[in-house]
């Protein structure tokens with residue numbers, strides 16, 4: 001059984017065939033999905049999905065792309081949404097210095113603010129970090145985010161950084177990129193991260209694994225990630241599925 005710990009099924013790409021996508025996911029052994037909202041509209045839609053499907057849970061937060069839209073009213077609504085019993089994390093949050101869709105200073109402020117919300121609510125955080133490794137680590141440390149813990153999603157750092165992330169008590173999530181031909185850093189990280197600190201994810205509809213790269217990603221493809229991890233670690237596939245699912249359930253306090 002598999003846990004896709006990072007999906008965006010509320011995206012427009014899934015409007016026409018979500019039920020078929022979910023049937024395929026179950027056929028591939030996916031029994032839990034965490035759907036991650038990244039702005040107010042998508043946070044609401046994520047909670048709606050969690051209400052509708054028993055095996056879908058939700059996270060609510062503000063992505064660095066949308067950090068510029070932060071208002072007091074938005075934070076109030078995030079608190080309200082987070083009170084739903086199927087909301088199990090705050091995020092995704094973090095820094096994205098690749099796209100720079102919000103000013104970096106605003107991204108940093110909004111990241112710090114959300115760590116504060118997570119600490120207030122005693123909920124784990126989901127971190128998005130693109131080309132901002134050093135600043136993300138600095139903020140995580142300065143804000144005491146280890147008190148609540150969480151996951152570095154779509155981890156793209158070096159093994160050196162991964163060690164620091166593990167020492168801070170965080171999990172590392174790996175998805176489709178580990179199956180790419182040009183993957184190098186992420187292969188090393190996947191090999192070396194202890195299995196009991198690893199989460200699997202798709203980030204669907206994005207980051208589609210080989211051999212479907214270029215097409216829409218979906219939760220069922222998390223099986224391809226699990227197979228690759230099993231091969232890299234020389235651990236039985238069933239064990240990768242079981243342990244990573246238990247890791248996710250422990251972090252997000254599910255079941």
Ligand code: NI
Pocket residue numbers: 006008036092203
């Ligand atoms: Ni995401």
